[in-house]
Amino acid sequence: MASAPENEKNASAPEKKTLTLKSMINNEEFVVDEHVALQSVTIKNMVDSDCAGDVIPVPTISGEILALVIEYCKNHANPSASEDDLKKADAGIVAKDIYTLIDLVLAANFLDIKGLLEVTSQKIADSIKDLPHQDVREIFGVENDYTPEEEAAVRAEHDWAFEGFP
Amino acid sequence: MTCFSKIFLLLPAKSLHRASFVCKAWFKLINSSNFVEAHILQAEPVVIYLKSVSPPRPKMFSIEDNLSLSKFSRRETANSPVHYLSYVEVQNGEGKVIESNISDFQNILATCNGLVLATRKDTRGLLVINPVTRRVLPLPRGTILLYAECYHSYGFVFSHLSREYKVVHLFRDESKSIACEIISLTTRSWRAVNGPSSEHFHTYFSRKPVAANGSLHWLPCGGGCSCIVSMGIDDEKFYTRILPNRSRRNDRLVEIGGLLSFVTHVVEDTLEIWILKESEGEGWVKRHTITGSGIRNLVPTCMMKRGRELFFVIERENHLCAYDMETLEMRAVEFDGVALWRRHIYFSYLPHINTLASW
Numbered sequence: 234m235a236s237a238p239e240n241e242k243n244a245s246a247p248e249k250k251t252l253t254l255k256s257m258i259n260n261e262e263f264v265v266d267e268h269v270a271l272q273s274v275t276i277k278n279m280v281d282s283d284c285a286g287d288v289i290p291v292p293t294i295s296g297e298i299l300a301l302v303i304e305y306c307k308n309h310a311n312p313s314a315s316e317d318d319l320k321k322a323d324a325g326i327v328a329k330d331i332y333t334l335i336d337l338v339l340a341a342n343f344l345d346i347k348g349l350l351e352v353t354s355q356k357i358a359d360s361i362k363d364l365p366h367q368d369v370r371e372i373f374g375v376e377n378d379y380t381p382e383e384e385a386a387v388r389a390e391h392d393w394a395f396e397g398f399p
Numbered sequence: 400m401t402c403f404s405k406i407f408l409l410l411p412a413k414s415l416h417r418a419s420f421v422c423k424a425w426f427k428l429i430n431s432s433n434f435v436e437a438h439i440l441q442a443e444p445v446v447i448y449l450k451s452v453s454p455p456r457p458k459m460f461s462i463e464d465n466l467s468l469s470k471f472s473r474r475e476t477a478n479s480p481v482h483y484l485s486y487v488e489v490q491n492g493e494g495k496v497i498e499s500n501i502s503d504f505q506n507i508l509a510t511c512n513g514l515v516l517a518t519r520k521d522t523r524g525l526l527v528i529n530p531v532t533r534r535v536l537p538l539p540r541g542t543i544l545l546y547a548e549c550y551h552s553y554g555f556v557f558s559h560l561s562r563e564y565k566v567v568h569l570f571r572d573e574s575k576s577i578a579c580e581i582i583s584l585t586t587r588s589w590r591a592v593n594g595p596s597s598e599h600f601h602t603y604f605s606r607k608p609v610a611a612n613g614s615l616h617w618l619p620c621g622g623g624c625s626c627i628v629s630m631g632i633d634d635e636k637f638y639t640r641i642l643p644n645r646s647r648r649n650d651r652l653v654e655i656g657g658l659l660s661f662v663t664h665v666v667e668d669t670l671e672i673w674i675l676k677e678s679e680g681e682g683w684v685k686r687h688t689i690t691g692s693g694i695r696n697l698v699p700t701c702m703m704k705r706g707r708e709l710f711f712v713i714e715r716e717n718h719l720c721a722y723d724m725e726t727l728e729m730r731a732v733e734f735d736g737v738a739l740w741r742r743h744i745y746f747s748y749l750p751h752i753n754t755l756a757s758w
Contacts, residue, residue: 338402338406339402342401342402342405350402350405354405354406354409355409357406358406358407358409358410361406361410361414361418362410362411362414363414365417366417366418366420366421369417369418369421370421370422373403373421375421375422375425376422377421377422378422378423378424379420379422379423384420387420388420391416391420391532391533393460393500393533394413394416394417394420395417
């Protein structure tokens with residue numbers, strides 16, 4: 234019977250499982266309750282397909298950012314938290330400088346955590362909407378591939394879009 | 400990039416337009432038709448209108464100059480008022496008038512996905528403009544047998560089937576029946592199509608058509624209609640549908656979440672919001688009843704706040720009110736602390752969204 238050992242495994246599984254998430258940037262480790270970590274669809278898929286070992290390596294996300302992600306997941310895994318509590322907690326998590334927010338949105342995207350992706354994206358959008366495009370370029374670390382002539386032509390053609398901006 | 404595009408979708412159109420100049424890849428993404436369509440779906444409506452400003456501001460975006468026809472157009476004396484395309488944005492019950500410096504319109508006729516259809520000054524042509532990107536497209540006026548605006552009705556729609564914008568023009572012909580012609584923004588020439596039966600229409604076109612659920616819908620009279628006249632946006636066929644009750648003067652059709660809604664004053668001080676549920680075969684379904692004194696003067700205009708608030712205009716008094724569909728509260732929109740929206744009553748006002756849509 235092929236399914237027998239699996240049933241056995243499930244039966245002997247402890248009530249509260251934990252997972253260890255490890256930032257591959259600075260090797261920081263976080264021990265998290267499984268139901269907290271499973272809010273990440275990426276981690277859930279790894280666990281479901283038995284790809285997850287004892288320690289789940291998280292590439293490209295620093296310990297500092299991973300701590301924020303876990304804080305978010307803990308808040309949202311708490312069944313007694315009211316909608317108002319969650320809103321306040323979310324606002325606290327995204328009250329960071331723009332560079333941290335960009336790292337956080339990339340982490341939320343990689344780990345596939347819909348709610349965190351939404352609140353972080355909204356906060357970034359609110360922060361950049363009134364900035365000149367040169368600042369936006371710098372924040373996102375994008376290389377300007379317009380030649381000076383092309384950029385001047387674009388500015389001349391769309392001058393109203395840059396009104397009030399240097 | 401898909402992660403950043405989620406952030407871009409949350410930006411207002413003006414910021415998005417500026418962000419498109421960050422690099423070529425961003426320009427391509429932000430102006431791609433998939434992205435523009437996604438942005439249209441989540442853009443917050445505003446009310447667009449023409450605002451008279453006198454004396455005119457020093458720097459203006461003149462449409463006629465832009466179309467290089469300025470040498471043929473009449474020049475204004477320096478102090479006569481100029482009408483600028485402007486819009487009302489509402490946030491937390493506070494109305495804000497945002498003025499653009501775009502001018503040279505006779506009137507605005509219709510809006511679709513962030514594009515504005517307007518009549519040009521002096522010349523009898525039409526134009527389409529995106530006020531955010533300021534791309535302008537002149538269009539021939541079409542058949543004009545009687546000049547007065549009330550003999551003409553213009554609808555502006557996007558056909559998802561042929562993926563083109565179309566302007567639908569209804570007008571009275573010599574035999575007093577209603578003729579219809581359609582121009583595509585891709586081909587830019589008018590073609591005649593079979594018009595609707597004229598039996599339901601009043602002599603004048605008094606209500607602007609509303610696009611919803613794949614069709615363009617007209618309330619055929621200013622009041623006392625027992626049915627609406629509709630045209631399929633893709634098949635261009637006209638049909639009629641019975642209304643749940645006879646319309647009154649301040650009743651309107653409004654698009655709510657893609658569906659057609661009939662907002663009707665049933666009895667004094669009671670207003671009902673009906674939704675047409677065509678796909679489920681249910682027909683008209685009553686969604687809300689609003690009661691309160693003075694409600695009979697309210698003219699429903701558009702939905703805002705992602706379908707949470709219905710906006711009304713009290714036309715003669717120039718008030719703007721918002722009805723919250725969740726808290727069931729009605730309140731006046733204030734402009735700098737005063738519940739008065741200063742506008743020229745001669746000009747139309749229309750629901751609009753700011754997007755980067757193009758044709």
